[in-house]
Amino acid sequence: MISKKNTTFVLLTFIVITISLYTVEKRLVFYNNKSFGMISYKVDKDKYLSKFTGNTINIYLENGKLYSQYELKDELILSNAVADLDNDGKDEIILLTCKDTSQYAEYLLVLSFNAYNESKDTITFKEIYRHNFKDLNPWKVQTSDVDGDGKTEISIGVYKTSPLHPVMAKRPFIYDWINSSIFPKWRGSRLSRPFDDYVFLDLDSDERDEIVSIEHTAEGKKVLTAYSWKGFGFEKTGESISFLDISSISVKLDQGEKTSLVKAKVKQNSKWLEKTFYYLDGEILTK
Numbered sequence: 075m076i077s078k079k080n081t082t083f084v085l086l087t088f089i090v091i092t093i094s095l096y097t098v099e100k101r102l103v104f105y106n107n108k109s110f111g112m113i114s115y116k117v118d119k120d121k122y123l124s125k126f127t128g129n130t131i132n133i134y135l136e137n138g139k140l141y142s143q144y145e146l147k148d149e150l151i152l153s154n155a156v157a158d159l160d161n162d163g164k165d166e167i168i169l170l171t172c173k174d175t176s177q178y179a180e181y182l183l184v185l186s187f188n189a190y191n192e193s194k195d196t197i198t199f200k201e202i203y204r205h206n207f208k209d210l211n212p213w214k215v216q217t218s219d220v221d222g223d224g225k226t227e228i229s230i231g232v233y234k235t236s237p238l239h240p241v242m243a244k245r246p247f248i249y250d251w252i253n254s255s256i257f258p259k260w261r262g263s264r265l266s267r268p269f270d271d272y273v274f275l276d277l278d279s280d281e282r283d284e285i286v287s288i289e290h291t292a293e294g295k296k297v298l299t300a301y302s303w304k305g306f307g308f309e310k311t312g313e314s315i316s317f318l319d320i321s322s323i324s325v326k327l328d329q330g331e332k333t334s335l336v337k338a339k340v341k342q343n344s345k346w347l348e349k350t351f352y353y354l355d356g357e358i359l360t361k
């Protein structure tokens with residue numbers, strides 16, 4: 075005989091699990107682009123989520139269930155991006171890898187979808203590009219469309235000197251992807267100030283991605299700065315107020331994926347707060 079107490083307990087557990095699952099699913103869909111460190115991955119009409127850990131590419135179904143795993147041999151993934159570089163409907167996977175755990179990567183790798191197995195429960199990839207970037211100390215790979223031509227570029231954050239600025243500094247390099255190879259588009263010597271990190275997003279809804287970076291001010295504070303592509307390079311188009319510190323910058327798609335926002339942690343009065351930023355008339359404002 076089931077007691078009333080037990081029935082209540084079972085019912086409550088069921089409700090809690092249902093609510094948790096619903097919340098997870100809703101968040102997976104809502105942050106489609108990057109949820110729990112997952113990035114959407116598409117093969118024609120098939121939609122998945124991808125997550126990169128160690129030497130492994132994990133592919134999940136949209137409900138969060140692990141679907142397929144692909145392992146790299148003898149190298150670890152330091153940074154990753156997913157985008158359809160050649161506009162054939164199948165996403166490519168772009169990786170920075172190193173042989174050992176290191177602050178900087180050695181290789182830029184591009185993998186394309188190879189095949190499903192017969193029972194369609196495993197995806198294999200093929201390496202279509204590899205370039206040794208070791209001399210440039212690469213630390214981050216991203217994709218962008220800064221000129222709005224519908225063709226995706228690959229951006230590599232490097233740490234090096236430049237002829238015009240001969241000190242070691244982080245610099246954002248941008249490459250076009252043409253016929254399965256990279257070609258320099260912009261290897262800027264620097265942004266307007268030293269920066270910690272940067273992301274790409276269409277912040278001002280002009281259908282071209284801006285760079286948004288975390289920069290150090292002369293007063294020892296930090297600001298978010300936005301730059302737009304002007305045909306030959308980047309021009310500063312917006313800035314936030316200064317904060318004691320800023321960290322963990324990422325891109326957040328707003329409801330319906332219509333607007334892209336910047337998410338970052340900011341330090342104000344010795345407290346860290348997670349803030350969402352948007353662009354208005356040359357200013358990067360908090361929501």
Ligand SMILES: [Ca+2]
Binds near residue numbers: 157161164165166
């Ligand atoms: Ca493709």
Ligand SMILES: [Ca+2]
Binds near residue numbers: 227
């Ligand atoms: Ca482009």
